[in-house]
Amino acid sequence: MGGPERYMFNLKHILEEKGHTVIPFSIHYPKNQHSEYEEFFAPPIADEESILYKDQKWNLKSFIKTIERNFYSQEVEDKLTALIDHVKPDFAIVLQYLRKLSPSVLVALSNKRISFIVRLSDYGLICPSHNLFRDDSICELCTTGNLINSIRYKCVHNSFGASTVNYLATKYHHSKKYFDLINHFVSPSKALIQKFVESGWSKERFSHLPTFANLPVRITHSEKEPKIVYAGRLEYVKGVHLLLESIQLLKERSKLNFTLKIAGSGSAYYVESLKSYCVTKNLREVEFLGELEKDALFDLYESSVASIVPSLWYDNLPNSALESLSLGTPVIAPNHGCFPEFVFDGENGFLFKPCDATDLAEKIYSIFSSNTDITRMKENAISSIKSNFSAELHYKRLMDIIEKVKSNSKSA
Numbered sequence: 001m002g003g004p005e006r007y008m009f010n011l012k013h014i015l016e017e018k019g020h021t022v023i024p025f026s027i028h029y030p031k032n033q034h035s036e037y038e039e040f041f042a043p044p045i046a047d048e049e050s051i052l053y054k055d056q057k058w059n060l061k062s063f064i065k066t067i068e069r070n071f072y073s074q075e076v077e078d079k080l081t082a083l084i085d086h087v088k089p090d091f092a093i094v095l096q097y098l099r100k101l102s103p104s105v106l107v108a109l110s111n112k113r114i115s116f117i118v119r120l121s122d123y124g125l126i127c128p129s130h131n132l133f134r135d136d137s138i139c140e141l142c143t144t145g146n147l148i149n150s151i152r153y154k155c156v157h158n159s160f161g162a163s164t165v166n167y168l169a170t171k172y173h174h175s176k177k178y179f180d181l182i183n184h185f186v187s188p189s190k191a192l193i194q195k196f197v198e199s200g201w202s203k204e205r206f207s208h209l210p211t212f213a214n215l216p217v218r219i220t221h222s223e224k225e226p227k228i229v230y231a232g233r234l235e236y237v238k239g240v241h242l243l244l245e246s247i248q249l250l251k252e253r254s255k256l257n258f259t260l261k262i263a264g265s266g267s268a269y270y271v272e273s274l275k276s277y278c279v280t281k282n283l284r285e286v287e288f289l290g291e292l293e294k295d296a297l298f299d300l301y302e303s304s305v306a307s308i309v310p311s312l313w314y315d316n317l318p319n320s321a322l323e324s325l326s327l328g329t330p331v332i333a334p335n336h337g338c339f340p341e342f343v344f345d346g347e348n349g350f351l352f353k354p355c356d357a358t359d360l361a362e363k364i365y366s367i368f369s370s371n372t373d374i375t376r377m378k379e380n381a382i383s384s385i386k387s388n389f390s391a392e393l394h395y396k397r398l399m400d401i402i403e404k405v406k407s408n409s410k411s412a
Contacts, residue, residue, distance in 0.1 A: 002233070003211075004095050004121040006319055009033075010214040011093075011398075014391050023087045025080055027100060040083035042076045042101060045069055069102050070169040072176075077104035084112045091402055092116035098124055099166075103178035110181045115409040117401065119209070120187045122316060125179065126199045128166050129155040133237050133313040137355070143199040147171075184405050186398075188317035189338035195314070207401050210342075211317045212394035213326040213385050224374060226258040228364065229304040229329075231297055232320045234266030239310035239334075239355070240274055246310075246360040248281045253361070256368055261304070263289045263297060301327040305374065306367045309333040312355055317342075325349075326385040328378040332363050342388065348380040 012022045026032065028041035035041075045065045069076070092114050097105040109116050122130040126143045128150035133139060141149040147167050149155075156162040173179060186209040187193045193206045234240055240262065247260055265271070271288075278286045292300065301307060307324035309315070314337030321331045321343070331349035333339040343349040350363040366372055 003316075003319055004119075006214075007119075007121075007211060008095055010212070010391075013214070014212075014395055018395060023083070023089055025083055025105075037083060037087070040079055040086065042073070042079045045100070067165060070099055070165050071102065071172055072107075073102040073104045076101050077108045080105060080108040081112065084108065084114060089114060091406065094118045096121065103173055103176075103181075106178055106181045113409075115183075115402075115406045117184045117186050117405055118182050120185050120192055120196075120316075123192065123195060123314070126196060126201075127155075128163065128170070131237050131313040132195070136312075138314070140195075143195065145200070183408065184401070186401060190341055191314060191336075191338045192316050209397055209401065210389055210394070211319060211322060212391045213319075213322040213389050214391060224305045224329075224378075225303050226368070227261055227304050228258065228332075228367070229261045229263065229300050229307045229324075230310070231263040231292075231300070231307065231324075232309075232318060234262070234264050234271050234274065236270060237311065237313045238266075239312040240270075241277065242312065242355065242357050242360065243308055243310040244274060244277050244281075244283065244286065245357040246364060247283055247285060249357060249361040250364055251283070251285070254365060256365065258285060258305070258368065260286045260308075261289055261300060262286065263292045263300060265291050298323065298327060301329045304329055306330045306332050306349070306364070308360075308364070309339070310360060311337070311339075314338070322385065322389050325381040326389070328382050330367065330374075330377045330381055332360070332367065342384060344380075344384070348377055348384050 008024075012024070015022050023037055024035050025037070026041050027044050028038055029044060032038065032041075045062055092109050094105060094109075094116055097103065097118075106116075106118075123132050124130040127140075128142060128147060129139075132143070134153055134155065139153075142155075147170055151160065151163045151167050154160055154163050156166045183205070185196075185206045187196075187206055188209065188211045190208050193203070193208060196206065197203045230240060230243055232238055243260070250256060262274075275288060277283070289300075301324050307320065307329050309318060309321050309331060311318070311334060317338045321333060321339075324331050325342075325348060331343050333343045333349065333351060334354040335345075335351035336354045340351060343351055345351045350366060352363045353359040367374075
């Protein structure tokens with residue numbers, strides 16, 4: 001389950017605890033959690049078992065529907081309109097709609113005069129690859145609005161065809177002024193908002209709404225074990241290969257005795273390349289755990305000296321970092337994107353030079369140093385979550401934003 005999906009379920013739980021009724025709208029898949037409203041869900045692009053594009057069985061029907069969902073889907077608009085007519089909602093929070101549902105979601109809400117906000121999980125509106133990253137480095141060529149480079153560099157699924165479709169669809173969306181229907185965005189990080197502002201979007205259209213840690217904040221008295229952890233998707237932009245390189249450097253330069261536990265899954269090719277590197281470099285300290293259940297993952301965080309978030313891209317407040325801090329485990333993260341907003345160097349973790357395996361190795365060494373007060377960092381980690389990322393604070397901020405948007409809609 002990705003970050004946006006986890007946020008959706010966590011938010012749904014909190015809103016329902018506060019007495020709100022939450023009506024979901026999504027694509028109908030057999031693996032969805034059951035909902036009494038699923039009859040209103042949009043049909044999948046291909047067969048019901050193919051959730052990701054890479055898993056789709058391509059035929060004429062799925063090709064046509066893929067093009068439709070990229071540009072505009074009347075089918076999705078009709079489904080959402082029927083749901084709105086059935087439940088008559090007061091407000092809507094839009095999480096993901098591009099490519100799989102299309103801007104018809106925005107049109108349906110606007111036509112029914114339902115006030116809504118759009119939560120930004122990534123840079124998709126200004127970057128076709130969604131992550132401002134290309135060829136091992138940050139890329140901001142398209143942020144000025146000239147998306148032609150996305151075709152040149154095959155930024156969507158590494159395909160000229162998919163990149164061209166996305167380019168034409170985005171041009172169409174702007175020509176139809178679909179994005180003008182969005183009165184307000186919320187973003188988990190200030191860094192993401194700043195990139196949109198630099199790209200010409202009005203700052204007044206954005207509110208900073210950090211993700212929250214959806215688990216009890218606690219201080220345990222168990223001893224930390226000599227291990228560090230990475231938990232998350234195993235994808236290139238997440239920088240797990242950089243982490244392994246830093247472990248190799250650390251092994252060459254020190255006599256530290258520790259293990260690295262890697263929890264998560266990803267593309268078979270990338271995972272195999274990571275495991276192959278470990279074999280080639282004799283990194284017996286590294287263990288791949290695969291996907292873990294929530295309790296097992298939290299136990300892993302809680303017993304580790306630190307968690308590592310080696311993201312190459314400007315990550316957007318990943319859940320893994322917040323969960324780690326809430327369990328008293330310091331975070332080592334790159335000094336870019338969202339991370340300087342909540343990882344304070346030497347206080348609740350360490351910041352390293354982005355994409356620099358040598359500096360990451362030094363920060364990992366520091367966390368094991370006798371000069372590092374792990375108990376103090378542990379307490380600081382939990383305190384930072386209590387102060388800024390609690391579920392209660394998130395709910396209050398969200399309600400304030402909703403009231404503001406609803407009030408502005410009435411006066412418009």
